[in-house]
Amino acid sequence: MTNGKLLTGLPIAVDFWKLPPSNGLYLYFLTHLHTDHTKGLTSTWTETIYTSSLNRDLAISMLKVNPELIKPLEIGVSYKMNRFVSVTPIDANHIKGSVMYLFEGSFGRLLYTGDFRWCESMINDPVLKNLSESKDLNVLYIDNTFEHIGNEFPTREQCTLDVLKIMKNHPYHRIIFGCQTIGKEDVLLQASLERKEKVYVPETILKCYRLLGLPCEEIFTTDQADSLLWFEKLNQISQFDLKKKNSEMPTIAIKLTASGLLYKSTKFKDDELIFTVPYSNHSSASELAKCLDFLQPGLVERIVRTNTQKLGLSVIDKFHSFLATIKAAEMTDDITSDSMEISSFDSPVFKSQDPDYFYSAVSQFQSPMPIAPTGTEDTALSEDMDEELLLELGSPRIPVAAQRSPLLTKTSGELDEVLTEVNSIVISISSDIDQFEEDDNYYIYSDAFFEKLMVLHKNYQPFTDIPTHKLME
Numbered sequence: 001m002t003n004g005k006l007l008t009g010l011p012i013a014v015d016f017w018k019l020p021p022s023n024g025l026y027l028y029f030l031t032h033l034h035t036d037h038t039k040g041l042t043s044t045w046t047e048t049i050y051t052s053s054l055n056r057d058l059a060i061s062m063l064k065v066n067p068e069l070i071k072p073l074e075i076g077v078s079y080k081m082n083r084f085v086s087v088t089p090i091d092a093n094h095i096k097g098s099v100m101y102l103f104e105g106s107f108g109r110l111l112y113t114g115d116f117r118w119c120e121s122m123i124n125d126p127v128l129k130n131l132s133e134s135k136d137l138n139v140l141y142i143d144n145t146f147e148h149i150g151n152e153f154p155t156r157e158q159c160t161l162d163v164l165k166i167m168k169n170h171p172y173h174r175i176i177f178g179c180q181t182i183g184k185e186d187v188l189l190q191a192s193l194e195r196k197e198k199v200y201v202p203e204t205i206l207k208c209y210r211l212l213g214l215p216c217e218e219i220f221t222t223d224q225a226d227s228l229l230w231f232e233k234l235n236q237i238s239q240f241d242l243k244k245k246n247s248e249m250p251t252i253a254i255k256l257t258a259s260g261l262l263y264k265s266t267k268f269k270d271d272e273l274i275f276t277v278p279y280s281n282h283s284s285a286s287e288l289a290k291c292l293d294f295l296q297p298g299l300v301e302r303i304v305r306t307n308t309q310k311l312g313l314s315v316i317d318k319f320h321s322f323l324a325t326i327k328a329a330e331m332t333d334d335i336t337s338d339s340m341e342i343s344s345f346d347s348p349v350f351k352s353q354d355p356d357y358f359y360s361a362v363s364q365f366q367s368p369m370p371i372a373p374t375g376t377e378d379t380a381l382s383e384d385m386d387e388e389l390l391l392e393l394g395s396p397r398i399p400v401a402a403q404r405s406p407l408l409t410k411t412s413g414e415l416d417e418v419l420t421e422v423n424s425i426v427i428s429i430s431s432d433i434d435q436f437e438e439d440d441n442y443y444i445y446s447d448a449f450f451e452k453l454m455v456l457h458k459n460y461q462p463f464t465d466i467p468t469h470k471l472m473e
């Protein structure tokens, strides 16, 4: 999965590493080092890349990119790249090193957020403040990872306190922290201080943490026997594994992700071995709304391709409607008091904190019935989406019965219905394959594609007759 883009009509590629060599025609920018933003960037890369200085160190260490090709840029400083383009990096408040980019030239002003978490202090950032005041941001390329999740995320500070609370409730347990490569290290630091114990991390992660300037010798160890606090890749955490670990000693896992953020998962599930704390490095829907309100862009482009459209209008859809209303007023030259009101921040069409919208978004997530299966759009999820959410997001595209129990007790009429549903999954999988071939030969199997195969296998094994080992290979 990739979450990068070529900017429309411009020779500028951000987190996009799939073009053939352009001999300097394209300008390449890197926002941060999560893998969904670096796919295709390897030691064989031959063109100049611009990024923050920490990203440069990480790209050299993690991806073995030729150091001579990566030019560091300072946050807040405007650089003239050539006659046509200037760029200013801005702190993205996502993970350490991550940056947004403001591109300026005769084409106008474009802001590319990359992955980011909007926060109140951003209204004081000189570059963003200037954009807001001048009201001339032409295009905002925005991280829409959580555009459909309506309820507020707790702050990262609150989430860290929640983690410590769970730890206090399990003083003698081994605790597994579900993390991505980088981005959750602040929680591990606090956990180490709480238990007065080092945190186990794999050698590769420790290498990254050293580059981040963390106090590695005091806080981390690469010997599992040294610690009862373990780093684990988010997607490695499962009930099965936890049960196995509990046969050795009492163990719980804390998944640090907002990707499964339903209303219910903001509460601790004390009856489970796995806790989810919605520590998010992406903006919540209401934070996206605040960002849109503040910047008032003329156009909004999504960076992350999702298949959540069927979950109802998102905050970005609402902003698009708001823009359409303004355009319609301009087309008819209808500069009345009404249209003037619409173009203000307090627009009745678009509000930062629309309780009805947020309530409906939450209700839809809590809805017991999956939404009708339609659409064939490919799925490219950012690194914060774990399998739990893949299942949630995948549900609109998978027929209802496919998510229910196996079919051993079905009548023949019901079996016909089920076979039709199986057929529709197969058609959906086939259309995915078509799309991969058209879109991108590089990826044969997406997560969503594999997910569908697993659903098919799990629920229809008696019919599909596919031996387990064949799917798992």
Ligand SMILES: [Zn+2]
Pocket: 032, 034, 094, 115, 382, 383
């Ligand atoms: Zn990221």
